[in-house]
Amino acid sequence: MIEIDVPGKGVYRFEHLVLDLNGTISLDGAVIEGVPERLELLRRLVDIVVVTADTRGKAQELGKDLRVKIHILHPGDEQKQKLRLVRQLGSAVTVSMGNGSNDASMLKESGLGICILGPEGASSETMANCDLVISDINAALDLLLKPGRLIATLRR
Template identity: 45%
Template sequence: MAIKVDIPQRGIIELQHAVFDINGTLAIDGIVYPEVAERLQDLAEQLTVHLLTAGTHGNLPELEKALGFPLHVIHRGDEKVRYVQQLGSDHVIAFGNGINDTGMLRLAMLGIAVLTTEGVAIRALQAADVLVYSPIDAIDLLLKPKRLIATLRG
């Protein structure tokens, strides 16, 4: 499974893994945004979906059920970086909004900062390749890859 995108002046990238932070990215106050689970299921037909969380709101079973994927509990940014490294960063697109997402956003082939009502840490924004307005917009970058081409062309 992979998504191949030919970005002018950048070349062909082959993505195999989508790594998402949860709180502040796919959920707010521990509640998953509407339509996110459905979009993730669509995305899982093309990429392996990985969900990382520190469990800030303590509702891991509810989040796991709502999202439909297993959660990986990771507390620090360096753990997220190692997770992306183990997957092979050249084939990873990472999504996040917090300071602890900065390293994985920078390391991944593509880093997507997601702006929600929780906000985006400036360091995460600076590490990202693209800023999007919502988790739906973030997932749609992959479901509609011409959006990535339009944004990232040289």
């Protein structure tokens, strides 16, 4: 569990991390450098679920390599499927990260929603429905590994 006491907002307790695959932790079908090492450290603290439509057909293999759970979405209304997953895990105890329009509801519903403004960009809808925007997935994962960094951003 990750616990963060944010002045003016209270104590956050996170048990789950939900990560969008394409455009968030991977680019052009390859996991972004530095992500596997950070996920290895985070696995000791939270349950990690990677969500994907598996357009490249390699999600299960990736899950084994990264030692994370893979949640494959069915074609059609991916936004609702991601939202349902966060609700099943427990919205208040879930951190979500994504960049696409289909991530907006998931980020808004999560106890902490982080929009990744990476090389693929980020949907304006997603940016408007998150708690913070950060330009790099590794920096975002580091926020969870060093939660004091979040306090400065989220405090009131």
